[in-house]
Amino acid sequence: MFDKFRNNFPLTDEKWNEYIGCFNRIEVPAKTTLLEEGEISKKLFVIEKGCIRVWFNHNGKDLTSQFFFENQSVSSIESFIKKFPSPVFIETIEPSILWWIHKEDVDTILEEVKEIPELRDRLIDMLFQRTFDYMKHFFSFIKDTPAQRYQSLIEEKPQIVQRVPQHYIASYLGVTTVHLSRIKSKLLQK
Amino acid sequence: MFDKFRNNFPLTDEKWNEYIGCFNRIEVPAKTTLLEEGEISKKLFVIEKGCIRVWFNHNGKDLTSQFFFENQSVSSIESFIKKFPSPVFIETIEPSILWWIHKEDVDTILEEVKEIPELRDRLIDMLFQRTFDYMKHFFSFIKDTPAQRYQSLIEEKPQIVQRVPQHYIASYLGVTTVHLSRIKSKLLQK
DNA sequence: TTCATTTAATAACAAATGTTATCGCCTGCC
DNA sequence: GGCAGGCGATAACATTTGTTATTAAATGAA
Secondary structure, three states: OOHHHHHHOOOOHHHHHHHHOOOEEEEEOOOOEEEOOOOEOOEEEEEEEOOEEEEEEEOOEEEEEEEEOOOOEEOOHHHHHHOOEOOOEEEEOOOEEEEEEEHHHHHHHHHHHOOOHHHHHHHHHHHHHHHHHHHHHHHHHHHOOHHHHHHHHHHHOHHHHHHOOHHHHHHHHOOOHHHHHHHHHHHHHO | OOHHHHHHOOOOHHHHHHHHOOOEEEEEOOOOEEEOOOOEOOEEEEEEEOOEEEEEEEOOEEEEEEEEOOOOEEOOHHHHHHOOEOOOEEEEOOOEEEEEEEHHHHHHHHHHHOOOHHHHHHHHHHHHHHHHHHHHHHHHHHHOOHHHHHHHHHHHOHHHHHHOOHHHHHHHHOOOHHHHHHHHHHHHHO
16 A cells, blocks of 8 residues: 555665554445544544545534545544644545554654655645645635536546535535535536 | 834744844835735735735636735735745725745744754644635635525634725625625625 | 445535626716 | 716616426435
8 A cells, every 4th residue: 555655765675674664454335434523533544445524523424625536635634733622524435445543653753754845845835735725615616606516527627526425526516406406407508 | 113012922032123123114105015926925924914815817807816904914825835926916995004034034033943942843833724714715616506605704703894895806706796695685685 | 244324426495695687876078 | 166087885787596396317225
């Protein structure tokens, strides 16, 4: 699972193996809850196979805010980093193969790895990237119609459209399932 | 301007004065453009007095994405950090007193300051905070109606409602000026 | 397989929001 | 003080989106 990343990291083999050894492999069915709302997140997940969504409950409605696929890492970032109760649920969509690591191990690794400027810069870069992604998604809510957001989704994140049930996509785009259905049928007419 | 922050930073007086000396004070009227779309941002601004908005043009519409007030720092973050052409304009709303610093000076300071773990951690913390703010604002677009978003704005960021012209607030909330007017008059009826 | 459950499409109607136009009030400027 | 232009309220109408209900298709479990 992790071998393909090996040459991206300027570490001794010894250190590398020590870090990799902290990860645990699990296989879980679809609709498995990995983190409950209110819980303090103690695990970071990496997806080997499958797909995960982050969602929250608002007045009884199930609202999805993010999707994750193979090779992405997933956590409730506020909860994991700041030890706040998680505002969100994390749940598998498909049967999945995951690797998880304890927060304590992540902290230890980060503490050691900070001394390596290349890695430190890459971590800061990842943080920025996450922020930019949020900004981009957020902008689309100010400037685009739901139909345009769906069109962008098809173009930019086809995995979501192909692998995720439609009612999750609807709330992700900020519309009802009925309206997403209408958007799709209008697209087909053209 | 910066004296009130002095005791927050574990630096020698000499270093502190060197860093503060990099800032330049300017006074500008309302509606002054500080950064054009497409330009690469080379300045970071700190607001001593006044108020600033970040906006972009979408199909001829003026869409505001952020507001900033006293003691906040402002830049087109993607452009300033990554040297991309800025996707946004930055403009004063009120006549303002600003302090600006060159990107090169920021880079130099950051390079030196990274060696101080307290500061480094605080910088990373600020990055996270920015991300959390975006996430929160973004969530409100999925879960709340425009009327609810306006209500939250009154409660959580009263400065915006008090000091910013209404047509800027409208696009910030993702509605037309006409609809924001309706929202306000409905609130008064209750 | 069969049956129950989940998921998606559609229709009819209701509510929210956008568009265009008009009016009045300020504010800054001469 | 008077005037022009910017700003905000409101009305009438158009369009978009939500709600509820129904049906059909797909999926999963026994």
